[in-house]
Amino acid sequence: MVNEQIGPGVPYRTEGGKVSGDRRVRRTRRLIQEALVALILEKGYDAVTVTDIIERADVGRSTFYAHFTDKQDVLFSNIEQLTFLHPAPGGGGPGELFAFSRPMFEHVGEQERLVRALMGRRSGGLVHARGEQLLAAVVRNELVAAGAGESAALDLLVTCVVGAFMGLLRARIEGETTASPAELDAAFRAAVLPGVRAALKP
Amino acid sequence: MVNEQIGPGVPYRTEGGKVSGDRRVRRTRRLIQEALVALILEKGYDAVTVTDIIERADVGRSTFYAHFTDKQDVLFSNIEQLTFLHPAPGGGGPGELFAFSRPMFEHVGEQERLVRALMGRRSGGLVHARGEQLLAAVVRNELVAAGAGESAALDLLVTCVVGAFMGLLRARIEGETTASPAELDAAFRAAVLPGVRAALKP
DNA sequence: TCATAACCGAACACCTTGTCCGGTAACCGA
DNA sequence: TCGGTTACCGGACAAGGTGTTCGGTTATGA
Structure with a gap:
């Protein structure tokens, strides 16, 4: 059900992100x-x-x-219209961990209406799951690039980081907090960075 | 929809946790x-x-x-049957932060079937939301008892901690990891405790 | 044993889904 | 501007799910 491919069978489906001419x-x-x-x-x-x-x-x-x-x-x-899910590659430089955070919180504010509909509790959680998946890949890559060994422990850490971020995101979407993007970003970093750094040390 | 009260109208509803005599x-x-x-x-x-x-x-x-x-x-x-959501009050002593973690991961293992049905992705996320709510209250109380000031920042921290925990819980439920309860508990603490301690310090 | 209360099961009106098809209108390219 | 192509309309359809009703049957606890 989650991994259903939406194959053909629908006449006017446009492939990829292409826009129909008609x-x-x-x-x-x-x-x-x-x-x-x-x-x-x-x-x-x-x-x-x-x-x-x-x-x-x-x-x-x-x-x-x-x-x-x-x-x-x-x-x-509608997912492809969620710009915050396709952030700029970050410049490649490993200057800062989790650089996606701040821009994402900002994009969410701009697309408030669409995001609330697609990723809020009222959406049934289907798109939410997809977002978690995409984010997990990003976080994992960053941690490996920062020197983390590919272990079972890494996957658990990634799960925690993604869970924390998505929690904040949902809180913002649901209106449970009035914090600004900057404050959300700061809270996210303050919560997870100490643990992440400790895991990267030894 | 989320906050629907299930009032009367159903003849044989038993109130509270009481069991019907018939x-x-x-x-x-x-x-x-x-x-x-x-x-x-x-x-x-x-x-x-x-x-x-x-x-x-x-x-x-x-x-x-x-x-x-x-x-x-x-x-x-079925929620009331989920024993891991009603953990022992922890003994009251603030000896250890997030004492609920380990027992919860263990209870989940014992009630595998029921938990997977109620809180997994296949359940539609309804019970999952309720679990997050209950857990947030527990975490918040612990942090306040440990000396955290009741601020907006605290709520954001609670959100992160709960998100991380629920992420691990879901990963375990969905079979995405084979980690033992002890390992999950360790991963949870390693990920969030440094950030929490830093927030409690000043 | 017996009054009570729960269960059965069949029927119901209503809604939603997904498909089909002939007719109509808009589009794009020449 | 014209004409072939393509999309849209809209009505109808069967199939299946929902929630309710009601008279008859059966199990229960006192």
């Missing part, structure tokens, strides 16, 4: 995506039905199924 | 709960229908709705 296709896809985002914020992902979406988007039922296989397909199609 | 009631409730757990492990929470549950439990449809309002109601009714 204006009608772009328009329809955009309307459907926006409708889902709006509805999630109103009712929560689980409560939204396909019928809701096509009514809000003012699109025919058959049209919907010509573009997407189901509700979840629409949800995932 | 053997038929106990039997029926148990059969339904066990059926849901088994089905979650097979298909994932979202894919399970009420029809599935009553067939597996071999219980009449009207009987089901006499005891539970819906699928989610059954899910939540």
Whole structure:
């Protein structure tokens, strides 16, 4: 269920990040995506039905199924728009550990509405899981580059770091805190860096 | 949706942790709960229908709705059986920070099946959210008792600690790691204690 | 033993899903 | 501007899930 590949079978699917040439296709896809985002914020992902979406988007039922296989397909199609998940490579220099943190917290603020819909509790946690996965890879690479040995202990450490970060991210998204991006970044570093440094020492 | 109170309206609901006196009631409730757990492990929470549950439990449809309002109601009714969420008060002595950690990881191992069904990714994350909430209260109390001032920064720290712990817990539940309870406990402490101690110092 | 309360099971109205198809309208390229 | 292509419409459809009702049956605890 988590690892479902969304293969073909849907006529107008565009591969990769490419945008369809036909204006009608772009328009329809955009309307459907926006409708889902709006509805999630109103009712929560689980409560939204396909019928809701096509009514809000003012699109025919058959049209919907010509573009997407189901509700979840629409949800995932929005991920590529989450800019904070694709941060700049950081410059390559290992000058600072976890350089992704600050920019991410800032991007989240800019895309508040979209992020809240896709990654908040109301989204059903599907996109959240994907975000954790992507972040874990980033963190792991950074730690290895900083001299950590590839061990089982490293994976556990990565899990902790990612868990802490995603916790803060969710708190921000859910409005449980009013802290600024700078404060969130500082809290994240203060919490995990001491432990990480100690693990990198010996 | 998250904060839905499951008020009355269901005839045979037992209040609090009390057990019904009638053997038929106990039997029926148990059969339904066990059926849901088994089905979650097979298909994932979202894919399970009420029809599935009553067939597996071999219980009449009207009987089901006499005891539970819906699928989610059954899910939540299982929480009280998760012993690791109700750890011994720790003896009161502030001898050791986060004393809950080790026993929790051990209890999880003992209740593998139930925990995996209720708190794994296949459960839809509903119980997971509740667990985070309970744990946050515990962590916050410990930190305050250890001398932390009640500030916004404290809440952020609590969020990080809980996130790290729940990350490890989920990794264990999902089978992403084969680490023993002792190793998980050690990894948790190594990751967060340095940061926590630094925050408690000044 | 017996009154009570729980269970059965069948039927129900309603909603959601995913598919199909002929007709209509918009698009893009020539 | 024109014309072939392509997308959209919209209505209908079967299948399956939900939650409720009600009269009859059976187990329970006193």
